[in-house]
Amino acid sequence: MTLPAHQPPHDTLIQRLRDRLGPAGLLTEEADMAPFAIDWRRLFPGRPAGVVRPASTAEVADVVRLCAEAGAALVPQSGNTGLAGGAVPDASGTQVVLSLARMSAIRGVDPVGLTLTAEAGCILKVAQDAAEAAGRLLPVSFAAEGSALVGGVIATNAGGINVVRYGMTRGLVLGLEVVLADGSVVDGLRALRKDNAGYDWKQLFIGTEGTLGIVTAAVLRLVPKPRHSATALLAVPDPAAALRLFTLAQEEIGDSIQAFELISGTSLGLVETHAGLRSPVGQAGWSVLIEAASSLSGLREAMEGVLGTALEREDALDGVLAESGRQAAELWALREHVTECEAREGKSVKHDVSVPITAIPAFLDEAGRVLAAGAPGTRVNAFGHMGDGNIHYNVLIGPDHSSEAINALVHGVVDRYSGSISAEHGIGQYRVAELARHRHPDEMALARRIKAALDPEGLLNPGKVLARG
Ligand code: 2HG
Ligand code: ZN
Structure with a gap:
């Protein structure tokens, strides 16, 4: 498939977008568009032809249809917190950025059915808090959760710190509403645990970074909120000891492990230098941060047992078990500052x-x-x-x-x-060449056939995930 070169959107398209969305829905001034033109690490600069900010699914659909009619490419953007340049336009000045940020409503929380329905522009933390207010847990969590949006979480199939227990985002999406490349809307916002009726088409839009369609709303799976948690930081001599510790933790408290993170001495050094945060455990080559959570009692004692055995076997050289929620947050801060401190270095x-x-x-x-x-x-x-x-x-x-x-x-x-x-x-624009080099040609050919079927004109996030042409 050869993707066509796109023309700069002509004035008529911009006028049509303005007519449809009103002044709040379209940005064309360079200064207004600047935050949408580049990723937060400032590694992938682009130049948008315009930034559209629709406030409803119907507006997204009309924007996509108008752009398709004009042959203009669209780059969906959520919180712009990604690390692969997947949500920013190229430098041609021809691509329209479609920000989902104004579609931020939580449409409902069902604490019994354990679901939460949110629009694509809802901040992940806001969705987590809504789940928490209903006594439930939305178990997707990562450092950028205060600015990442639900649509981007889904479009990148985000992982984070709780995957070891709850799986990737893909497994938490029960229903999806998407706008296709021609502007048609597919409403699959079902809140069902079991649904084997035909193709599970929503998977096409999860993790494909807006290259096949635009996610506008989703039904997410919640889980019961564990009543107790235990957080420990251990200094380990090397990664082999960390692996033995993982095996031990699986055997002793496996069904409660929520997070099992490995942190190198270099990472902790960066956090100390740039954020002034110091690990409370003796300096070792590596550290492991374990969080366990359960509604059953005895978790803390079980975690103490894991620490004791690990120290006895010398798989851990030192360790601390958080005494309070505040201390647990301090331990997590060491881990969560690594990305920011790496950038400062x-x-x-x-x-x-x-x-x-x-x-x-x-x-x-x-x-x-x-x-x-x-x-x-x-x-x-x-x-x-x-x-x-x-x-x-x-x-x-x-x-x-x-x-x-x-x-x-x-x-x-x-x-x-x-x-x-x-x-x-994800792949974004950063790993396009590496993906093609490392995935089998048969898999790449299949991906191109899917892209051609769903976006024949190549107007959705061109050059991301798959190379153009
Ligand atoms: C994390 O695990 C994030 O903290 C960011 O995925 C990782 O900065 C990174 O490379
Ligand atoms: Zn990560």
Whole structure:
């Protein structure tokens, strides 16, 4: 499939969009469009032809139809908190950014049926709070939850810290409303646990980054809110010990583990330097942050047992079990500041990889050796969701290092462990070439057939996930 080159939207389209949306719904001044033109890390600058801000599904549908008629490309944007440049336009000045931020309503919470229905522009934290107010838990959580929007969470199939227990976003979406490339609306906002009636088409729009359709609303699955939680930070000698600790924790409190995070000494060093936060456990090469939650009593004692055994076996060198919610939040702050502090340290090349959990120690070891040999002078900032096999293997670089060369070195090791080059951040524009290099041509060909079927003119988020043409 060859995707067509797009023309700059002519004045007629801009006028039509203005007529349909009113002044609040369309931005065309450079200064007003600036926040929508670039990602938060300022790595992927673009130039939009306009920014549309529809306030309803009907308005989204009309915008998509008007743009399709004019042959103008659309770039859906949610909270713009992504790390792969998936939500920003290219530099051509021809693409229209479609911000979902004004569609922010929570349409309902059903605490018995355990569902929450929200529009795409609802801030994730607002949805979490609505679930909490009803005594339930919306178990998608990550550092950017205060600005990420539900639509983007779905469009990127976001992961985060609770995947080890509740799975990825995909598993939490029960129903979806989408606008297709021709402007038609498909309403699949069913709140059913079981629904095997025909194709599960909503999966086409989850994790495909707005390249196949635009998510406008969703029914999300909630879970009962555990009454007790226990949070511990442990210093471990190396990743192999962290893996043994994971096995122990699974055996002892496996059904309550909500998060199992691995943090390198380098990551904690960055957090200390740039955020002034210090780990309360003795300095070791690596640390593990475990959170367990349950409504049954005895959780704290069980967690103490895990800590005791780990210390006895010398898989942990030191450890602290939070005494209060406040102390637990302090432990989490160490983990949640890593991304921000990495950015303050300087330039880095991000890798969001996954390998089988048991391969994590060998992967870290081999990637370290490959980088030391192939890119001397770099430093590794590795941390992530060990319980999911997902490591953010970020490489701090100097001015002479090439990000493509470093990607190739790290992803080469990922391939050797049959891993994935994107575990939870998506492909965006950042990993388009790497995806094509690392996925089998048959899988890429199938992806192109799906794209051609749903977006034959190539107007939805062109150049993201799949290369143009
Ligand atoms: C996290 O786990 C996020 O904190 C960001 O996925 C990871 O900064 C990163 O590379
Ligand atoms: Zn992550």
